[in-house]
Amino acid sequence: MSAPAVLARRAMARVGLYVFVGLVLVFFALPLVWLVTTPFARTPSYRVPAPSFTLHNFRILWDNPYAVRSIGNSLVLAGGTAVLAVVFAGTAAYALSRVRLPGRDAVLYAVLLLSSIVTGTAAMVPIFLMLFQLDLIDNRLALVLVLTGGLLPSAMFILKDFMDTVPRSYEESARVFGASPFQILRHVVAPVVRPGLATIAVWAVVQVWGNFLLPYILLHDPAKQPAAVIMYTFYDEGGQPNFALISTFSLLYSVPVVLCYLVVNRRYGFRFQGGIKG
Amino acid sequence: MAGIGLSGVTKTYPGGVTAVDGLDLTVHDGEFFALLGPSGCGKTTLLRTIAGLEQASAGTVSIGDRDVTRLAPGQRDVAMVFQDYALFPHMTVLDNIAYPLRVKRIPRAARHDRAREVGAGLDLADLMARRPAELSGGQQQRVALARAVVAHPKAFLFDEPLSNLDARLRLSARTFLKRLQRDLGITTVFVTHDQAEALAMADRIAVMDAGRIRQVGTPREVFGRPATSFVAHFIGSTPMNLLDATVTGGRLTLAAGTLPCPADLPDDTRVTVGIRPEYLTYSKDPVEDALAGTVGIVEHLGSSSLVTLETDGAAPVGVVVEEGAEPEPGTRGWAVPRPGRVLLYRAGGGDLLA
Numbered sequence: 001m002s003a004p005a006v007l008a009r010r011a012m013a014r015v016g017l018y019v020f021v022g023l024v025l026v027f028f029a030l031p032l033v034w035l036v037t038t039p040f041a042r043t044p045s046y047r048v049p050a051p052s053f054t055l056h057n058f059r060i061l062w063d064n065p066y067a068v069r070s071i072g073n074s075l076v077l078a079g080g081t082a083v084l085a086v087v088f089a090g091t092a093a094y095a096l097s098r099v100r101l102p103g104r105d106a107v108l109y110a111v112l113l114l115s116s117i118v119t120g121t122a123a124m125v126p127i128f129l130m131l132f133q134l135d136l137i138d139n140r141l142a143l144v145l146v147l148t149g150g151l152l153p154s155a156m157f158i159l160k161d162f163m164d165t166v167p168r169s170y171e172e173s174a175r176v177f178g179a180s181p182f183q184i185l186r187h188v189v190a191p192v193v194r195p196g197l198a199t200i201a202v203w204a205v206v207q208v209w210g211n212f213l214l215p216y217i218l219l220h221d222p223a224k225q226p227a228a229v230i231m232y233t234f235y236d237e238g239g240q241p242n243f244a245l246i247s248t249f250s251l252l253y254s255v256p257v258v259l260c261y262l263v264v265n266r267r268y269g270f271r272f273q274g275g276i277k278g
Numbered sequence: 279m280a281g282i283g284l285s286g287v288t289k290t291y292p293g294g295v296t297a298v299d300g301l302d303l304t305v306h307d308g309e310f311f312a313l314l315g316p317s318g319c320g321k322t323t324l325l326r327t328i329a330g331l332e333q334a335s336a337g338t339v340s341i342g343d344r345d346v347t348r349l350a351p352g353q354r355d356v357a358m359v360f361q362d363y364a365l366f367p368h369m370t371v372l373d374n375i376a377y378p379l380r381v382k383r384i385p386r387a388a389r390h391d392r393a394r395e396v397g398a399g400l401d402l403a404d405l406m407a408r409r410p411a412e413l414s415g416g417q418q419q420r421v422a423l424a425r426a427v428v429a430h431p432k433a434f435l436f437d438e439p440l441s442n443l444d445a446r447l448r449l450s451a452r453t454f455l456k457r458l459q460r461d462l463g464i465t466t467v468f469v470t471h472d473q474a475e476a477l478a479m480a481d482r483i484a485v486m487d488a489g490r491i492r493q494v495g496t497p498r499e500v501f502g503r504p505a506t507s508f509v510a511h512f513i514g515s516t517p518m519n520l521l522d523a524t525v526t527g528g529r530l531t532l533a534a535g536t537l538p539c540p541a542d543l544p545d546d547t548r549v550t551v552g553i554r555p556e557y558l559t560y561s562k563d564p565v566e567d568a569l570a571g572t573v574g575i576v577e578h579l580g581s582s583s584l585v586t587l588e589t590d591g592a593a594p595v596g597v598v599v600e601e602g603a604e605p606e607p608g609t610r611g612w613a614v615p616r617p618g619r620v621l622l623y624r625a626g627g628g629d630l631l632a
């Protein structure tokens with residue numbers, strides 16, 4: 001084959017590849033485009049709208065009695081769970097990382113394995129029955145505790161890895177100066193593993209934010225339900241989706257998570273200043 | 279301020295390793311005391327036992343006139359500088375130095391004033407806002423020292439504080455550390471595996487081996503009259519010659535010649551003769567009471583050279599020769615011990631006989 005022919009074939013192959021990649025990108029980008037454009041469309045529907053602009057859909061959203069409040073509920077649930085998960089998993093991981101217990105790793109793995117069952121679908125009925133007997137249905141604190149329990153094993157597992165990387169001499173140094181275990185945790189260990197704690201916090205928020213099943217089962221009062229559950233009520237009597245509500249609400253629903261990620265990444269991003277000279 | 283007393287201190291790790299074995303030691307008030315020994319001999323373990331980071335398996339530790347054996351590290355009133363310095367990476371130099379005061383709940387302004395004052399004394403005034411990662415090794419070491427000084431303890435415990443510095447910096451840091459300790463007058467226990475460091479800095483040295491103390495003494499004593507052949511071998515920048523010999527008729531018979539015996543020992547006693555290369559005089563002509571050999575290797579030490587005399591079959595003899603007087607390799611040479619510098623040890627790694 002002559003040299004130009006080879007070059008031409010290569011060029012064709014390249015063009016073909018780019019077209020393919022372009023199509024794949026459009027395929028994946030379409031939902032996002034829908035998410036940002038439809039809320040502002042005059043006639044929102046399944047389709048990505050033709051260019052037009054209105055804020056009328058947000059008016060409809062504002063007038064809905066549950067929509068905005070549900071975002072607040074989601075924030076409370078996600079924030080509460082994130083705080084509890086970070087505090088409990090952090091202290092547990094610190095202890096697990098520092099105390100020599102026989103069979104420690106086996107315990108960790110067992111807990112991790114069981115956790116997928118605890119908040120998984122399998123345990124839904126027992127959890128519901130238990131909370132029902134305790135008269136804790138519609139209690140947000142109870143839901144936060146259940147959600148936290150589900151996240152703890154993985155969070156402990158990840159944080160223990162972070163804690164393991166903190167040189168012991170940091171803590172021993174503080175101990176010799178008279179710091180108590182809690183002072184050491186607050187002054188030294190927590191700041192050093194801050195990126196890990198931030199990761200767990202964001203992860204917990206994201207998990208709770210998207211969780212439908214647990215709040216759906218454990219919270220029956222629409223005034224307490226989070227956004228993920230309320231979304232399913234935006235249908236009119238004929239079972240038709242209310243696109244004005246759904247599109248604006250979807251946008252509102254995604255903003256806090258994105259913000260949370262950006263803020264945390266900016267403030268606590270993955271930095272580690274070494275104080276150990278090798 | 280206070281001395282440190284150890285009596286019968288033993289530390290056995292859970293795995294079964296006995297790192298410190300029934301050790302007795304007294305460090306006087308205000309003394310600069312070096313714990314010297316090869317790697318793995320238990321120096322760090324002993325220091326950590328004094329600090330309370332390890333619990334002694336047996337024996338007692340006292341600081342001042344207080345028995346601290348059962349006290350937590352924070353109640354012993356000591357400050358430790360770790361080998362890796364253990365500066366807190368997320369705190370500025372100022373906050374690092376002020377940390378011991380923060381633990382004592384001293385108000386922020388007061389503790390920062392004190393930290394600045396101490397930091398300035400250690401030449402850190404311009405670095406107060408930096409983080410540890412932005413400092414050189416020598417600066418980090420000074421921050422670690424400043425943090426210990428701020429704590430104003432009864433005793434300093436230093437674990438190889440100079441070992442992470444490059445060779446030149448280490449020399450100036452030695453002088454610096456020694457002056458700091460003398461100015462503050464705080465009892466200091468200093469761990470090192472570097473005999474030159476211990477000789478240069480310490481008021482007294484304890485030479486450790488396998489969890490036990492082999493000799494305690496001033497640098498002059500430990501260098502001049504090592505108590506065992508282990509200490510003799512370990513101390514000195516050029517290793518001491520340790521040569522097998524037997525006593526015959528008041529003289530020592532070695533592979534390389536015969537020497538007068540400095541002690542009254544029965545015939546046929548087997549001994550190890552110890553002579554430092556610095557205490558041998560080289561001669562290119564045959565002389566009485568000398569060790570003879572063929573010049574092998576000549577190593578330049580700076581203002582002098584270390585000449586190795588090969589003796590057939592037996593251990594070679596090292597001699598330190600003045601600059602400019604080095605012999606040619608392959609020629610024959612003689613080494614004459616200076617009077618009073620020949621040491622005798624019981625054969626097979628034993629104690630000092632004379």
Ligand SMILES: Nc1ncnc2c1ncn2[C@@H]1O[C@H](COP(=O)(O)OP(=O)(O)O)[C@@H](O)[C@H]1O
Nearest residue numbers: 291293295297316317318319320321322323324
């Ligand atoms: N935490 C530990 N667990 C078990 N053995 C240890 C521990 N720390 C040190 N050792 C052992 O104790 C001995 C003395 O160690 P160390 O005190 O660190 O010596 P040095 O500081 O003189 O080099 C070594 O044999 C070491 O392997």
Ligand SMILES: [Mg+2]
Nearest residue numbers: 318321322323
């Ligand atoms: Mg050590």
